[in-house]
Amino acid sequence: MPGDAHNIFQLELDLLARCEALARDAAFQDNPLLPCYQELTSAYRKLLRQTQHLIKISDQYQNALSACAEEMTTLSQVDALTQLANRRALQQHLDTQWRLHRRDGKSLAILMIDIDHFKTFNDAYGHLQGDACLRAVADAIQKSLLRTGDFAARYGGDEFVAVLPSTGPSDAATVARRIVANVKALRLVHAASPVAAMVTVSAGFAATVPTAIDGATALLREADRALYRAKLAGSDQALASEPLPEIP
């Protein structure tokens, strides 16, 4: 029997072939132990077949389990409503990016985005419409992030966060303003909003070259403060945490 390099049981099959050839050998035919030898050979063949089945079963269970584990990972990282990354995934991503940017001495930017008067929207149109609004805004945010590596997450409620790698304050401002404009362009009616006739968002952004080992949370807080400033300034706009230094 020619050896098959792709059969993991080729060694066993070769042994069996030799055993069976031996049992057919003329010199062996008068041996009183021949029947016993044949019985052992066929018992070995049966056990080998079982082992082959066993391995097939185990492989299939392992594949099913690893597919299951993959799905669990996805479920634990994705926000079910908006399909954006969830807060847990954001935290992991942010920590990694913080470390990488600290190592490379590059600026990392964070945007925090919040729907203006979302509670009023929910009260006026109901929670199903509220969910549809969250999905539409999430989609607009995602589509406003044009570079690979840009990352959007649902932070909770009607708050979203974007993490922009290798991005300084002025580029962060551009992206934040684009998000504000793109959400407004959806023209989702929000009659009860004191800001505009349609759904709007406010955004705060902060960018820094990381120095502290664990400053990611501080940067997030800074973006949150900026968001607060944008709300105070009348909403439907993007602001930095502190006024950008004026270029002379």
Add this chain to the structure above:
Amino acid sequence: MDRLTIAPTKSTPDIRFDPDSGQLSMRGESFPENAAKFYAPLFAAIDAFAANPAAPALCVDLEMIYLNSSSSKIFFNLFDQLEKIAAAGHPVTVNWRYSAENDTAQTCGEEFQEDANHVVFNLIEID
């Protein structure tokens, strides 16, 4: 004869064997710490059952969702034991039940079925 009842746990199946009616059922998942030790009472009970010439036909109902490798090997041993009983002239039926969504349980049953010559081995899809 004594019934054998083993309550299910997170890692072991529910096992019920009534030698008087010849009904054996196992349901659940199987990944015990020591598979040989866990299944030893079942093998002993089946041996005792087979030793009784007045024993009724044996009907084995299985609904196993997950088997680890050791348990799969145990099931091959179990089916060997059942084959011997059936080969000796005692009727044995195995019903391997699997959920339509559980492809692996189906494959598993098909693999076991291949070795059945004297045992009547039925694959039964359940909802």
